[in-house]
Amino acid sequence: MTPKGIGLATDVQEYMVAHGAGIDPVARELIEVTVGLGGVSRMQIAPEQAGFMTLLTRLLGVRFAVEVGTFTGFSALSIARGLAPGGKLLCCDVSEEWVNIGRPFWHRAGVADRIEVVIAPATQTLAGLPPDPSIDLAFIDADKGSYRIYYEEILRRLSPRGIILVDNVLWGGRVADPDADLDLDQNLAAIRAFNRFVVADPRTTQVMLPVADGLTLITHSGS
Numbered sequence: 001m002t003p004k005g006i007g008l009a010t011d012v013q014e015y016m017v018a019h020g021a022g023i024d025p026v027a028r029e030l031i032e033v034t035v036g037l038g039g040v041s042r043m044q045i046a047p048e049q050a051g052f053m054t055l056l057t058r059l060l061g062v063r064f065a066v067e068v069g070t071f072t073g074f075s076a077l078s079i080a081r082g083l084a085p086g087g088k089l090l091c092c093d094v095s096e097e098w099v100n101i102g103r104p105f106w107h108r109a110g111v112a113d114r115i116e117v118v119i120a121p122a123t124q125t126l127a128g129l130p131p132d133p134s135i136d137l138a139f140i141d142a143d144k145g146s147y148r149i150y151y152e153e154i155l156r157r158l159s160p161r162g163i164i165l166v167d168n169v170l171w172g173g174r175v176a177d178p179d180a181d182l183d184l185d186q187n188l189a190a191i192r193a194f195n196r197f198v199v200a201d202p203r204t205t206q207v208m209l210p211v212a213d214g215l216t217l218i219t220h221s222g223s
Helices: 008-020 023-035 039-043 047-060 074-082 095-109 122-128 144-155 171-177 186-199
Strands: 066-067 088-093 115-119 135-140 160-169 204-208 217-219
Touching: 008 047, 023 047, 023 066, 023 074, 023 088, 023 095, 023 144, 047 074, 047 135, 047 160, 066 074, 066 144, 066 171, 074 088, 074 095, 074 115, 115 217, 135 144, 144 160, 160 186, 171 186, 186 204, 186 217
Parallel strands: 066 088, 066 135, 088 115, 135 160
Antiparallel strands: 160 217, 204 217
């Protein structure tokens, strides 16, 4: 099943996608191929989130974007389509197998030349980037326990009006469940800890949106 927003009915999602998400045949086929992988396909972003990310990338005039966690490439496709002329997207992932599913679709969409993939731990890849604040857009959607590390490496390189997007911040709505067992769900514990840290970080300003599984937009304070 295609991922969708928390509490969003399937017919409502279909209406939203048909009236604004801009899901063309290439994107739709990539969604379907990923859904065919089974339960792991839940890691794919929702189509309405993809449309939002493309539009935001375009509005910001993004020239350099970074993605942490590429999976089968739908989010990368969405960001790459919104890049300014000459813009580049750096994708950080550890699975060549999953990323290779998306590569043919990037080519078909005409954006493959805008995307660089580095197969290695993202902490290593990010730490190796130049210290100059050149990242205009970053999307974090990988292992939840490392969100804070990714955030710090990206923030110190974030351009003055850059934006960090952080996925899964509502974790199926369980972030607000007072009875949730954090010992059984370490991802939930990590997400809660990250959310608490970010909202208290004086270096940044943020807004959490109920887009798909929760999406937080973060920028420098005073931007």
